[in-house]
Amino acid sequence: MAKEIEAAPSVQLSSIAVSETHGENSPYFAGWKAYDENPYNEASNPSGVIQMGLAENQVSFDLLEEYLETHPEASFRGRGATGFRENALFQDYHGLPTFRKAMASFMEEIRGGRAKFDPRRVVLTAGATAANELLTFVLADRGTAWLVPTPYYPGFDRDLRWRTGVNIVPINCDSSNNFQITTPALEAAYELAESMNIRVSGVLITNPSNPLGVTISRSVLEDILDFITRKNIHLVSDEIYSGSVFSSSEFVSVAEVLEAREYKGSERVHIVYSLSKDLGLPGFRVGTIYSYNDEVVTTARRMSSFTLISSQTQHLLACMLSDKKFTKNYIEVNRTRLRKRYERIIEGLRSAGIECLKGNAGLFCWMNLSPLLEKPTKEGELDLWRTMVHELKLNISPGSSCHCSEPGWFRVCFANMSEHTLEVALERIHKYMEQRRT
Amino acid sequence: MSYVSSNRKPLLSRKATNDGHAEKSPYFDGWKAYDKDPFNPTQNPSGVIQMGLAEHQLCFDLVQEWLVSNPEASICTKKGVDKFRDIALFQDYHGLPAFRNAVAKFMGRVRGDKVKFDPDRIVMSGGATGAHEMITFCLADPGDAFLVPTPYYAGFDRDLCWRTEARLLPVVCHSSNNFKVTRKALEEAYAKAVEANISVKGLLLTNPSNPLGTILDRDTLREAMSFINEKNIHLICDEIYAATVFRQPDFISIAEIIEEDQEYNRNLVHIIYSLSKDMGFPGFRVGIVYSYNDAVVECGRKMSSFGLVSSQTQYLIASMLSDDQFIGKFLLESAGRLATRHNDFTDGLCQVGIKCLNGNAGLFLWMDLRGLLMDSTVEAETALWRVIINDVKLNVSPGSSFHCSEPGWFRVCIANMNEETTKVALARIREFVLRNGNKPNRKEKCWQSDLRLRLSFRRIDDVLRSPCIMSPHSPIPQSPLVRTRT
Numbered sequence: 001m002a003k004e005i006e007a008a009p010s011v012q013l014s015s016i017a018v019s020e021t022h023g024e025n026s027p028y029f030a031g032w033k034a035y036d037e038n039p040y041n042e043a044s045n046p047s048g049v050i051q052m053g054l055a056e057n058q059v060s061f062d063l064l065e066e067y068l069e070t071h072p073e074a075s076f077r078g079r080g081a082t083g084f085r086e087n088a089l090f091q092d093y094h095g096l097p098t099f100r101k102a103m104a105s106f107m108e109e110i111r112g113g114r115a116k117f118d119p120r121r122v123v124l125t126a127g128a129t130a131a132n133e134l135l136t137f138v139l140a141d142r143g144t145a146w147l148v149p150t151p152y153y154p155g156f157d158r159d160l161r162w163r164t165g166v167n168i169v170p171i172n173c174d175s176s177n178n179f180q181i182t183t184p185a186l187e188a189a190y191e192l193a194e195s196m197n198i199r200v201s202g203v204l205i206t207n208p209s210n211p212l213g214v215t216i217s218r219s220v221l222e223d224i225l226d227f228i229t230r231k232n233i234h235l236v237s238d239e240i241y242s243g244s245v246f247s248s249s250e251f252v253s254v255a256e257v258l259e260a261r262e263y264k265g266s267e268r269v270h271i272v273y274s275l276s277k278d279l280g281l282p283g284f285r286v287g288t289i290y291s292y293n294d295e296v297v298t299t300a301r302r303m304s305s306f307t308l309i310s311s312q313t314q315h316l317l318a319c320m321l322s323d324k325k326f327t328k329n330y331i332e333v334n335r336t337r338l339r340k341r342y343e344r345i346i347e348g349l350r351s352a353g354i355e356c357l358k359g360n361a362g363l364f365c366w367m368n369l370s371p372l373l374e375k376p377t378k379e380g381e382l383d384l385w386r387t388m389v390h391e392l393k394l395n396i397s398p399g400s401s402c403h404c405s406e407p408g409w410f411r412v413c414f415a416n417m418s419e420h421t422l423e424v425a426l427e428r429i430h431k432y433m434e435q436r437r438t
Numbered sequence: 439m440s441y442v443s444s445n446r447k448p449l450l451s452r453k454a455t456n457d458g459h460a461e462k463s464p465y466f467d468g469w470k471a472y473d474k475d476p477f478n479p480t481q482n483p484s485g486v487i488q489m490g491l492a493e494h495q496l497c498f499d500l501v502q503e504w505l506v507s508n509p510e511a512s513i514c515t516k517k518g519v520d521k522f523r524d525i526a527l528f529q530d531y532h533g534l535p536a537f538r539n540a541v542a543k544f545m546g547r548v549r550g551d552k553v554k555f556d557p558d559r560i561v562m563s564g565g566a567t568g569a570h571e572m573i574t575f576c577l578a579d580p581g582d583a584f585l586v587p588t589p590y591y592a593g594f595d596r597d598l599c600w601r602t603e604a605r606l607l608p609v610v611c612h613s614s615n616n617f618k619v620t621r622k623a624l625e626e627a628y629a630k631a632v633e634a635n636i637s638v639k640g641l642l643l644t645n646p647s648n649p650l651g652t653i654l655d656r657d658t659l660r661e662a663m664s665f666i667n668e669k670n671i672h673l674i675c676d677e678i679y680a681a682t683v684f685r686q687p688d689f690i691s692i693a694e695i696i697e698e699d700q701e702y703n704r705n706l707v708h709i710i711y712s713l714s715k716d717m718g719f720p721g722f723r724v725g726i727v728y729s730y731n732d733a734v735v736e737c738g739r740k741m742s743s744f745g746l747v748s749s750q751t752q753y754l755i756a757s758m759l760s761d762d763q764f765i766g767k768f769l770l771e772s773a774g775r776l777a778t779r780h781n782d783f784t785d786g787l788c789q790v791g792i793k794c795l796n797g798n799a800g801l802f803l804w805m806d807l808r809g810l811l812m813d814s815t816v817e818a819e820t821a822l823w824r825v826i827i828n829d830v831k832l833n834v835s836p837g838s839s840f841h842c843s844e845p846g847w848f849r850v851c852i853a854n855m856n857e858e859t860t861k862v863a864l865a866r867i868r869e870f871v872l873r874n875g876n877k878p879n880r881k882e883k884c885w886q887s888d889l890r891l892r893l894s895f896r897r898i899d900d901v902l903r904s905p906c907i908m909s910p911h912s913p914i915p916q917s918p919l920v921r922t923r924t
Contacts, residue, residue: 012639017576017737024740061523068514068522075514084505085498091565091720126564126723127529130744137601138454142580163575163601163741201449226442234448261441268448282529283749295450302459303601306571307564310748311721316514 021162026154027382031395040393042420050425053395055210055363056416057244057280059337063330064279067320074319090311093304095124099314102321103288107273109327110243115255117290123300124314126285128240128274130307132159132204135270135289138299139234140166140201146236147171147189147203149181151402151409153210166201169193172405175368178357179212181205181220186227202234202268203227208241208251211402211411212366213342213359215245218252225257228268235269243278243331245361246339258292266292275317277363278334284313338363338415341422345414348426352433356412363415367396370408372436381407392428458600463592468823468833477831479858487863490833492648492801493854494682494718496775497768501717504764511757513750521753528749531742533562537752540759541726545711547765548681553693555728561738562752563725564745566678566712570597572745573708573727576737577672578604582639584674585609585627587619589840589847591648598642607631607638610843613806616795617650619643621661628669640672640706641665646679646689649840649849650804651797653683659695667703675709681716681769682853684777685798696730704730713755715801716772722751776801776853779860783852786864790871794850801853805834808846810874819845830870832863 023029031053040048068074090096097119104117125131140146142165148156149171160166171189173179186203193200203224207216216224228235237254245251258266271290276282286309291297321327345365346356357366373380378400385398388410399409414422468490477485510517513525528534538557545555563569578584580603586594587609598604609627611617624641631638643662645654654662666673675692683689696707709728714720724747729735747755759765783803784794795804811818816838823836826848837847852860 013733013737014575014577014579014582016579017733022737022740056527058523058527061526064526065519065522068519069516072515075509075512084502085495088498088501088719088721089493089495091714091723126745126748127743130564133744138451141451141453158740158743163744201451222441229442229444232444232446232448261443264441264443276529281526283526285529285746285748293448295454299450299454299459302461305565305596306568306601307745308723310723310751312751312754313748316750 016163019162021158023154023157023162026157027385027398027401031385031389031397034389035395038393040421040424042418046424047393049389049393049395050421050428051395051416052413052425053397053411054416055277055413056282057277057334057338057363058416059341060280060330060334063326063333064320067323067326071319071323074316087311087315090314091308093124093301093308095122095309096311096314096318098322099309099318100124102318103273104290106321106327107242107290109331110278111251111253111255112248115253115259117255121290121292121297123289123291123297123304124309125287125289125304126307126309127282128238128272128276128287129155129159130285131272131274131287131289132156132236132238133162133164134300134303134307135236135272135296136160136164136166137303138296139236139270140164141199142166144199144201145169145193147186147193147200149173149179149185149205149209151179151211151399151404153206154397154401154403156204160204167193167198169196169198169200170403170405171203174406175357175409178214179209181216181224183223183227186224190231200231200233202236204236204238206238206241207254208239208245208361210241210362211364211397211399212357213362213364214357214366215251215361218257221252221254221257225254225261225265225269229265233268236272237269238272240272240274240277241362242273243334244338244363246335246342247360248331248335250360255290263292267296268293270296279330284317285309286313286317341414341419344419345412345422345426348422349429352426352430354429354433357409364411364413367410367412368408369410370406373408376407378407384408385410392432394425394428453601458596460592460596460600463595463839468827468835471827472833475831477859477862479862483862484831486827486831486833487859487866488833488854489851489863490835490849491854492715492851493720494715494772494776494801495854495856496779497718497772500764500768500771501758504758504761508757508761511754513753525749525753528752529746531562531739531746533560533747534749534752534756536756536760537747540756541711541724544759544765545680545726545728548716548769549689549691549693553691553697555693559728559730559735561727561729561735562742562745562747563727563738564747565714565720565723565725566676566710567593567597567725568723568745569710569712569725569727570594570674570676571600571602572738572741573674573710573729573734574598574602574604575741576734577674577708578602578639579637580604582637583607583631584639585624585631585641587611587617587623587643589617589649589837589842590642591644592835592839594642604639605636606642607636608841608843609641613795613844613847616652617647619654619658619662621665624662624665628665638669638671640674642674642676643692644676644679645692646677646683646799648679648800649802649835649837650795651800651802652795653687653689653799655687656690656695659690659692660698663692663695663699663702666706667701670703671706673707675707677709678712678715679800680711681772682776682801683799684773684780687798689799705733706731708734717768722755723747724751724755779852782857782860783850783864787867790868792867792871795847802849802851805848805850806846807848808844811846814845816845822846823848826870830866832866 035049040050100119100122104119145167275286397411472486477487509515513522538560542555542557583605711726713724835849
């Protein structure tokens with residue numbers, strides 16, 4: 001008679017730990033796995049999967065490297081003994097004053113000086129990921145909701161909801177008006193939440209938009225501000241791609257619109273920024289929250305204790321971003337290079353018979369493959385996506401992972417590779433489209 | 439231009455408006471006094487001396503020397519800039535392999551290489567602050583509780599409870615047995631929770647202890663393991679002061695205990711670590727969650743996205759901690775300097791009849807001022823504390839802010855200043871005690887100098903070979919200075 005082996009009593013983890021809200025089972029990440037298993041390399045693996053699902057900015061590193069080579073004070077060696085000690089000890093959640101000041105002024109420069117930022121309102125977090133979660137903890141109770149326009153960055157499902165217990169109710173946008181946010185769409189989303197007995201805490205927009213690669217117009221921003229004022233809810237404007245707008249005059253920040261309103265109602269508005277996209281430094285974990293609400297600034301600052309920026313990194317960036325000559329040049333050159341990349345990919349796709357949404361910002365384009373779908377459904381889109389990943393060996397992101405209401409759209413990143421690799425990708429698309437025609 | 443306007447104020451969350459940030463605690467009040475009037479030997483010699491901040495400032499010269507000789511460890515220098523791009527792009531929440539390997543190795547060395555740590559179980563977080571919150575999010579639902587022996591670090595109330603909505607239940611410890619964490623106290627705390635219908639998810643131990651400056655002995659650790667296994671609850675061991683042990687007895691990590699018995703459920707054990715105290719780098723935000731539970735490692739890793747260590751810092755730390763020779767020298771020097779500083783203070787305090795709990799670790803002393811209280815109450819302790827801040831001009835931390843059950847104890851940080859400031863601080867204490875000499879029993883002879891073996895720091899192996907001095911669990915009877923109040 002076999003003796004029953006007593007299994008160790010199973011150990012319970014939290015509900016958060018066992019939920020799937022971290023979102024890593026989404027196709028957004030499945031493509032990454034395909035890439036990890038067979039990554040393209042110009043020399044050693046030219047037929048591997050090209051990573052076009054990662055919104056990174058790799059076009060301007062030479063400018064950063066040049067700065068470092070000519071500015072030894074950015075490292076500790078240049079600052080001497082007391083410099084290192086003070087820096088290693090500095091854990092004040094107000095942040096290095098020089099760094100906060102440099103961030104505020106950099107944000108002003110990106111907006112062409114059209115908005116002013118007070119360094120005392122800058123709260124530092126380890127990346128925009130942390131900033132968005134933190135703002136959610138501050139502005140929204142568990143069980144309430146953010147209204148978020150679709151399509152949106154897949155990471156929001158985790159960042160805004162996972163540990164906070166807050167919901168996302170979509171504001172549906174579609175191609176009939178180039179995915180612009182309209183007041184009827186805002187009202188419909190609000191009513192949908194109400195019908196589900198969910199209290200709305202605010203609206204969260206991304207401007208410029210990820211995944212659309214388009215800036216939000218001034219009149220739409222005005223409409224959104226009016227809407228949140230009427231409902232007395234918050235507005236978070238995630239502006240992490242603001243430095244990646246191809247032409248400086250085309251970006252209107254919510255900060256400018258508030259200034260024009262003499263800051264009336266501004267205590268409802270909060271901006272998220274980061275250096276991950278504009279400067280191409282995702283590894284350094286540099287995020288900020290800029291709030292016009294004093295209470296939010298105070299509380300967010302206290303909460304930032306869980307996610308401060310390394311003082312070593314604050315010091316480096318304070319040096320770099322305080323150098324006006326450097327920042328002016330960087331912003332201009334970076335913008336130009338991104339625009340050139342964008343123009344190349346649009347041209348390349350067009351000559352293959354593929355159209356994209358007209359974009360003016362970001363590290364990606366929003367490609368329309370709906371004419372190629374076997375079925376105009378999410379399944380049809382995922383079938384096509386699998387072809388892209390496994391046959392063309394291009395990891396692009398399906399619109400459904402961005403909660404797009406229309407199937408057939410894909411986000412294609414172009415700034416995280418060399419010009420040569422971009423050509424290889426375009427060549428593969430050309431070949432595929434040709435094969436389809438025959 | 440017309441637009442909608444309204445005078446109504448928008449709502450903030452409950453978390454934003456409650457006191458979960460814990461900043462109303464007296465722990466932070468003293469800091470405010472310091473901020474307004476900070477001591478400076480030349481510019482403000484009568485300012486408040488900061489003795490409320492547990493920092494390790496004694497070994498920066500060693501680190502600075504290492505940095506100068508290793509320019510390639512910084513991606514900003516000419517030597518290191520070729521790595522800049524790859525490091526700047528690296529945001530993988532697994533962390534730089536070199537970083538994880540170096541941290542695992544360092545953790546082993548700090549524990550005298552008695553245990554090995556697996557780099558794949560290392561998860562990053564935003565400092566130990568972030569680590570504590572993260573492990574709580576992994577293990578506890580809102581309303582669930584952790585048992586914590588008192589006195590405990592004031593920041594735990596915020597770190598483990600604020601955004602997680604978990605709660606802390608005290609396991610009360612007493613000076614009568616040097617604040618030992620007894621099985622009885624653990625059982626009592628647990629039973630109390632059960633009666634109140636509170637779900638206990640785990641036990642949180644800090645070893646070495648903040649604020650006591652003592653280490654847990656093997657028996658206590660074994661009892662704790664047996665307790666959590668029996669109740670099937672988690673054990674979180676905060677070992678962030680592991681390398682600040684400067685004297686025997688040797689530090690024993692929970693990592694050692696776990697190997698002693700195959701019956702222990704390893705899935706219950708998690709270690710919190712950081713470089714803020716052992717290396718003196720609080721600004722770099724290097725927090726670590728080390729879990730023996732695969733599911734916790736996986737979940738924690740995903741959560742670490744909210745508090746990753748800057749890749750620039752990971753790179754520097756990986757380089758520094760892999761330098762075996764440097765680390766060996768650092769750990770030795772650090773222990774020696776902490777021992778000397780500890781002795782300087784305890785001797786100086788002893789000379790004016792002030793006793794501290796006998797500790798061998800940490801960056802602070804647990805000072806016994808019960809004899810100076812008007813009453814044995816928190817109010818009296820607070821009154822004394824205000825005198826110390828405003829008259830003596832020392833920011834020390836009152837025991838009540840650490841949830842100590844007995845009024846009159848104070849945590850005094852001693853490793854965050856140079857020798858000159860040490861002398862000034864001691865002089866002020868001396869002067870204050872002598873000024874208040876009309877209080878009974880102030881001039882008792884310092885018996886400790888007779889009983890305690892004097893140790894001046896020589897080489898660490900001499901220290902280790904010396905006979906063990908009075909440990910907190912010594913059979914030697916209590917000092918006559920400890921008066922029982924009727």
